[in-house]
Amino acid sequence: xxxxxxxxxxxxxxxxxxxxxxxxxxxxxxxxxxxxxxxxxxxxxxxxxxxxxxxxxxxxxxxxxxxxxxxxxxxxxxxxxxxxxxxxxxxxxxxxxxxxxxxxxxxxxxxxxxxxxxxxxxxxxxxxxxxxxxxxxxxxxxxxxxxxxxxxxxxxxxxxxxxxxxxxxxxxxxxxxxxxxxxxxxxxxxxxxxxxxxxxxxxxxxxxxxxxxxxxxxxxxxxxxxxxxxxxxxxxxxxxxxxxxxxxxxxxxxxxxx
Amino acid sequence: xxxxxxxxxxxxxxxxxxxxxxxxxxxxxxxxxxxxxxxxxxxxxxxxxxxxxxxxxxxxxxxxxxxxxxxxxxxxxxxxxxxxxxxxxxxxxxxxxxxxxxxxxxxxxxxxxxxxxxxxxxxxxxxxxxxxxxxxxxxxxxxxxxxxxxxxxxxxxxxxxxxxxxxxxxxxxxxxxxxxxxxxxxxxxxxxxxxxxxxxxxxxxxxxxxxxxxxxxxxx
Amino acid sequence: xxxxxxxxxxxxxxxxxxxxxxxxxxxxxxxxxxxxxxxxxxxxxxxxxxxxxxxxxxxxxxxxxxxxxxxxxxxxxxxxxxxxxxxxxxxxxxxxxxxxxxxxxxxxxxxxxxxxxxxxxxxxxxxxxxxxxxxxxxxxxxxxxxxxxxxxxxxxxxxxxxxxxxxxxxxxxxxxxxxxxxxxxxxxxxxxxxxxxxxxxxxxxxxxxxxxxxxxxxxxxxxxxxxxxxxxxxxxxxxxxxxxxxxxxxxxxxxxxxxxxxxxxxxxxxxxxxxxxxxxxxxxxxxxxxxxxxxxxxxxxxxxxxxxxxxxxxxxxxxxxxxxxxxxxxxxxxxxxxxxxxxxxxxxxxxxxxxxxxxxxxxxxxxxxxxxxxxxxxxxxxxxxxxxxxxxxxxxxxxxxxxxxxxxxxxxxxxxxxxx
Numbered sequence: 019x020x021x022x023x024x025x026x027x028x029x030x031x032x033x034x035x036x037x038x039x040x041x042x043x044x045x046x047x048x049x050x051x052x053x054x055x056x057x058x059x060x061x062x063x064x065x066x067x068x069x070x071x072x073x074x075x076x077x078x079x080x081x082x083x084x085x086x087x088x089x090x091x092x093x094x095x096x097x098x099x100x101x102x103x104x105x106x107x108x109x110x111x112x113x114x115x116x117x118x119x120x121x122x123x124x125x126x127x128x129x130x131x132x133x134x135x136x137x138x139x140x141x142x143x144x145x146x147x148x149x150x151x152x153x154x155x156x157x158x159x160x161x162x163x164x165x166x167x168x169x170x171x172x173x174x175x176x177x178x179x180x181x182x183x184x185x186x187x188x189x190x191x192x193x194x195x196x197x198x199x200x201x202x203x204x205x206x207x208x209x210x211x212x213x214x215x216x217x218x219x220x221x222x223x224x225x226x227x228x229x230x231x232x233x234x235x236x237x238x239x240x241x242x243x244x245x246x247x248x249x250x251x252x253x254x255x256x257x258x259x260x261x262x263x264x265x266x267x268x269x270x271x272x273x274x275x276x
Numbered sequence: 277x278x279x280x281x282x283x284x285x286x287x288x289x290x291x292x293x294x295x296x297x298x299x300x301x302x303x304x305x306x307x308x309x310x311x312x313x314x315x316x317x318x319x320x321x322x323x324x325x326x327x328x329x330x331x332x333x334x335x336x337x338x339x340x341x342x343x344x345x346x347x348x349x350x351x352x353x354x355x356x357x358x359x360x361x362x363x364x365x366x367x368x369x370x371x372x373x374x375x376x377x378x379x380x381x382x383x384x385x386x387x388x389x390x391x392x393x394x395x396x397x398x399x400x401x402x403x404x405x406x407x408x409x410x411x412x413x414x415x416x417x418x419x420x421x422x423x424x425x426x427x428x429x430x431x432x433x434x435x436x437x438x439x440x441x442x443x444x445x446x447x448x449x450x451x452x453x454x455x456x457x458x459x460x461x462x463x464x465x466x467x468x469x470x471x472x473x474x475x476x477x478x479x480x481x482x483x484x485x486x487x488x489x490x491x492x493x494x495x496x
Numbered sequence: 497x498x499x500x501x502x503x504x505x506x507x508x509x510x511x512x513x514x515x516x517x518x519x520x521x522x523x524x525x526x527x528x529x530x531x532x533x534x535x536x537x538x539x540x541x542x543x544x545x546x547x548x549x550x551x552x553x554x555x556x557x558x559x560x561x562x563x564x565x566x567x568x569x570x571x572x573x574x575x576x577x578x579x580x581x582x583x584x585x586x587x588x589x590x591x592x593x594x595x596x597x598x599x600x601x602x603x604x605x606x607x608x609x610x611x612x613x614x615x616x617x618x619x620x621x622x623x624x625x626x627x628x629x630x631x632x633x634x635x636x637x638x639x640x641x642x643x644x645x646x647x648x649x650x651x652x653x654x655x656x657x658x659x660x661x662x663x664x665x666x667x668x669x670x671x672x673x674x675x676x677x678x679x680x681x682x683x684x685x686x687x688x689x690x691x692x693x694x695x696x697x698x699x700x701x702x703x704x705x706x707x708x709x710x711x712x713x714x715x716x717x718x719x720x721x722x723x724x725x726x727x728x729x730x731x732x733x734x735x736x737x738x739x740x741x742x743x744x745x746x747x748x749x750x751x752x753x754x755x756x757x758x759x760x761x762x763x764x765x766x767x768x769x770x771x772x773x774x775x776x777x778x779x780x781x782x783x784x785x786x787x788x789x790x791x792x793x794x795x796x797x798x799x800x801x802x803x804x805x806x807x808x809x810x811x812x813x814x815x816x817x818x819x820x821x822x823x824x825x826x827x828x829x830x831x832x833x834x835x836x837x838x839x840x841x842x843x844x845x846x847x848x849x850x851x852x853x854x855x856x857x858x859x860x861x862x863x864x865x866x867x868x869x870x871x872x873x874x875x876x877x878x879x880x881x882x883x884x885x886x887x888x889x890x891x892x893x894x895x896x897x898x899x900x901x902x903x904x905x906x907x908x909x910x911x912x913x914x915x916x
Contacts, residue, residue, distance in 0.1 A: 075805065077805065080800070080804065105809050106807075108805060112805060114805075115802070117798060119798040120802070122799075131808075135806075185802075185806060186806070189806065189807060260354070260355060260358065261355060268355045268356060269279060271355055272355055273282050275282065
């Protein structure tokens, strides 16, 4: 495993094993995710990359039969310790899903919901600012600034996804997890989101699960390849796509097996 | 390459490309031999055949360029497939240059002077043989995707350069003896020089074969 | 069978199926139409009331009023005799029996009607006014055409003499039909022409109100808890099975529960809308819990995930996102459950909302009847006048049900638009 010694790891997973009932989904996953970088997780369907992603913000807790072994450290602190407040964790680690899922509320309320339940804005003026900033950062402000009262579900697919990104960054997280954020979008909407990810990485640490290898090659600095629940190889994106160490990695990215 | 691509037509395209390079390489090999033969036998008739062969080599170059463009556009190759495409492009470039050099040599055929010491041609003949051997080995190395053969060719390039230096020195000596040998001696110089340059191109071909297999260029 | 034949058979089967559907729907519509037609044609006449025009002179001496501004005098004046004496003058009679028969043509309420008129029009003291007084039930039914005249006199409720008076009045233009406001404003009465379902309407209203206020919050809370927070184990499975069973329990059982527990143990006031409401609430609870749970189950997980990912706690996710999304279905279920409760008769009979209640209830703590109970009571009575009133009450009930179901549709649409 390669270590970039000039950057500190933001997230470290140590011997993470995940079980759905009796079925094991992840086997001894050890990897590091570095600050202010985009890390891509690739691999065939069912390889466990989404399961791993959901360990980082403990969304797997929602599934009753899911059990997790091992540690996931964020800034050196194991988030699976007893007594960890999951709500506070998710303030720090945001998530964007495969199918855009804006709340059935207005665009304004979509963004304002997070800050309001965490008590981030003290008054309406501050809230307005947060909403505007989030939408600007998500490259959506110009398109919706005149219709903030309209329902979020009335936007196009690409706009909805950017709305979800704006919603995620409205509470100022440190890490943003993206689970195949572009798979439901057309190429132009996808390109806009990739551009957005590029600009966001200076402020956030981003982990993206993607089915598209070309997307992983374009947007990420480091890439991890998963297969059947194991992390096969992890390294600099350029190295992985130009000359990977592991034959299985090469076979997957060149399309020699699915 | 361990397995086949899921998409069979991809494998077919790569196979056709491979064959094209092998064929272009064989053609270049035989052109080199023909060119040396023609020079030593002073066979002016052979020149037009040689020129035609070189044209065929150039056609191969165009075809290979097109094939590689298509693979890049269609398949967005990565890792070993990408290295293969780039190497194939460079190798065909080098083969074309070798063909040009061999053709250029053949065009320089002149009748042998009467007082020509036979050792002079020996030097050139030997150089030509070594260069032919290098080209053959490099083609074998490409077909077998052999790292060891590529490294041997690269190492032997030193010998090619040495032989060329010797042959050039002999030609210069011959030139200094009698001014009337100027034309012939000049041609000798050019032929030797071209053979040395052909050797450089062959060495470069093997560096690209090494890169294709290992993912990096060989250390100097 | 080749392709062509198979295709033909398929088309035929489809046509047959369509035909079955049309027949079934037509049959259903036919029966509904029959019911509505019968009820409406029977009940239509209840909305009008036959009045007899009687010239009344408010003679101060006869009334015994010396000072018009004296409240007591005006209140206690003898309107009975005033009207009696002047009414019997409207037709010749020859003996006591006939005299009694004349006055029997008026509803016994006539003194109050005259008094009410006078109280509103005190300036008519000493003047003659053409007063409209309510006719008796038999007279009313006769005028509405429900009275067979061609049967022997002994079997009739009106004598030939009385029929003669009717014909005479009719010729003199003394008979009028007006809109029967008594139907809505008055409570039950032994006299059909004076009876109204005003009491029953309020009784139903109060009991449904109590039912709603008790059952909705409890049912919603139970559904939310069971669906979102309770652990999935044998105990919760048992609870779910029992709730489903409770929804199927005959409503009369709840009446027994109301009788045994609410009336006997807690000694709550009998016949009141409060007790009725509580009993109905017990019955309606499972009927709201079930659609509420189904609606909650139907909320897509993406909504929950979106809320959780932004850092909402489980409770916040449920109450800010899941419950509002489930509201259309829950409200539909609630209003349908309430509509069913509105039509319940058996449990209310058992807890006593079957009393003969004349006064309109002012609060859920006053004794009252409910609309379906009123239908039951009136359908038992012999008088012809109650037949039309029974049907009119059924019309009222149906009207209420339509309004409530429309409310369900409206509320559902409004919520769907708002939240989706």
